[in-house]
Amino acid sequence: MSVAKPLPHDSARLHVTGAARYVDDMPVPAGCLHLAFGLSEFACGDILSMDLEAVRAAPGVVMVLTAADLPFANDVSPSAHDEPLLAVDRVDYLGQPLFAVVATSHVAARRAARLGRIAHKARPALLTIEAALAANSRFEDGPRIYTMGDPAGAIDGADHQVTGRIDMGGQEHFYLEGQAALALPQEAGDMHVISSTQHPTEIQHKVAEALGVPMHGVRVETRRMGGGFGGKESQGNALAVACAVAARATGRACKMRYDRDDDMVITGKRHDFRIDYRAGFDAGGRIVGVEFVQYARCGWAQDLSLPVADRAMLHSDNAYRLPNVRIESHRLKTNTQSATAFRGFGGPQGMLGIERVMDHAARVLGLDGVEIRRRNYYDERVEGGSAPRPAAAPRDISVPKNEDLASRGAEVSEPGDAAAPEGAQVTPYGMEVRDFILHGMTRQLLESCDYAARRAAVDDWNARNATIKRGIAFSPVKFGISFTLTHLNQAGALVHVYQDGSVHLNHGGTEMGQGLFRKVAQVAAQRFGIAPEDVRITATDTAKVPNTSATAASSGSDLNGMAVQAACDIIRDRMAAHLAEQHQAAPGDVRFEGGRVYVGGAEYSFAEAAQMAYVGRVSLSATGFYKTPGLAWDRIEGRGRPFFYFAYGAAVSEVAVDTRTGENRILRADILHDAGASLNPAIDIGQVEGGYVQGAGWLTTEELVWDDAGRLRTHAPSTYKIPACSDRPDVFNVALWDGANPEATVYRSKAVGEPPFMLGISAFLALSDAVAACGPAYPALNAPATPEEIWRAIARARGEAR
């Protein structure tokens, strides 16, 4: 068995010797040029003139590109074609690329990029949610609204009402390897691009547009990224396109790597949100109705903001059955970096909204935080019982020219019909919840972490201590798995078996540390009954597997694992048929196990079997394809089945807060997470641990600050606090829930990239619990709960002004 083994990451040996190559480590051809962008120093206004003489005259500068020098499309947007590579006439945020310097060295390019003199006429910059609302500056005509039942009536008639607001900040990805691309010009105008990207196909598409060539003229390769977290889904487009254009113009290899501060100033981050809520509860603590108004600060360009904001709406229920609900979502356009994908893709923000409601209501109703949540859980259901789905009528799909169909920002949908059966328990968007397992998971976690006794100990501590307050909190996660843009839920793979029995594996997913390559190789090894070392994992390459979706939405191993399985099975079946024929055996009786192939009493090594198949003129190469079944989603109506299944998790965090300063620590975290039948428990536990810490970082230490001019003031790790080794909880217990996915995923596993991120919400709620112990009022803690914010919230709890 190769599947389900806790094998280390595929490149572990290379990483510990420094031999694992990232884009900036690749040997480059002689004469390689380096690029840097000249950036806007103002947030909003018209460009009157750009004096670039000093830039051109600077040492080492070979060429300076402006928008006017671009031969074809000046666009790096993944969606609305509203994101020029280089600014044209106007500037929409501070840090926007205005021109590109091509020079003989990285340093020469960066030095010269500072020398541009830009005359401009400033316009008032919209920097905040309030400012954007006042100016009605938004994407889409108005807010999206999903409604079920009669929330206003239900809330008005409820025994208890809670009303409030939570502000939550954005988050910088800080992938440790910054954005980077290398373009290598080929014969006949072709371009080979090596990019640190989660989405090679989109890079290919945007580079092809920029060079005026068909997609077959561009090949994009990605071996690995030094972290992605969503920040390399669309944000790498600019570098790859700039390098390709410069490489075409100069005929030389061109490389670009953002300096860290530039990276933070130029690229998009997690959307910061404000959520207003009004909810009604009955006397038993059950929610009868809730209304959310979500405001997302999307920045200057649309990017992936629509599906991000959609997903925030889709996770407004988290794990709770909401009988009457209204979710209104505003996608606000501001003069800041264009907010983009980040692990969870809006899900964390939506989920924090309902968790705030639960936290607030528990305080008002005097209920324990766990109790109120359990009373509102969806029911646990067994598999089956769904109604047959009628076939959907074909719909006309009109696709605007140049639409990047492989982007999550694409404005095209093919709604089918996936109505839930009558009487089923459904989400606010009408999807049946039939795989709910949080009752059992919660029970197990509370027992294993000794919640009841620790809850009492925390209360006891707080009764006896005035200065250091403790807090403990539980939070569950139910996260929908699939791209909400249904057609992206497809994947391809390419597998070769060579005559010596070694296997070459390729698929559309990219490796960014999440262990995808290892998991998929385990699947391939399992299908052929060989050792994982006998499977060679190769760089993602648009010339090997075309039309791939981004490695995103946690879907990497679900989609690519199945595609690889399909390809391997095709080859294995061909080998089996050939061997069976030679041995007068049935093909179904040929077994591939332990590196051996058993057929009709004979036994061969896998290599011998491959040789026999080759000599027998059997093709040992195959492509595999997979598409997720049963999905149908109408994002305008907010109805359908956007997700194949849900992944679950539960966490308990305990914290301590110094009430004099707001200083705080996470003392302990206990997590039980659902990875289905795990493909690799070691990798999955790593994802859960890392997700929790990163999620807690978002809600505690990681604070983005823009000044009144729209300048990002936190543009390096010196001012933007990323969790370090010392911020990890002192006691950190992580376990995987033992259960198979009821849906037919690859070996019944579940996606694991994003869901654990939201377990970090429990740390935020524990801080809220500690702060609430300081006074009678609900503290309404905002995120990130920095020491300053905690200090202010303590004053609110005490009813003091600060």
Place this chain on the structure above:
Amino acid sequence: MKTSFTVNGTPCSLDLDPRVTLLDALRDHLDLTGSKKGCDHGQCGACTVLVDGRRINACLSLAVMHDGDQITTVEGLSENGRSPLQSAFVRHDGMQCGYCTPGQLCSATAVMSEIADGWPSHVSDTLAGPYAMTREELAERMSGNICRCSCYPGINAAILEIAEEDVGYAEAAE
């Protein structure tokens, strides 16, 4: 400006602009790309290398300051890439994306010598020593090496396992 130092046991002579950092000299002039450039500000630790056995952020140090020094990068931590610490990182899967790994390894190597040599840290109870590799000491001494994937449990487990063999180890008091 001519500079000579030894990198991973090999003598190197370079003629460099005096503003070239040690990190750029290693990566761009000696093709030793194992040391990574994460922030170029000395804040992330991805560029950590050993100079005469002590760890430094190579991005904050000029190459010409190292004339005559013995420099060790991740490529030189062992002959075959299988030092006990390197193998422990693999065994405990102390990495996800791997970009911080070279710095973590160099840093951890130096931390073990610092403890063995009796250097106190910010969290040490005494300035007199000796010190053991407690969880608290480890967290403090490794806090300059950021892992954005937050793979700290794996990293710590690997270091603690080797420290136990090498320099003594004490379970932190709860």
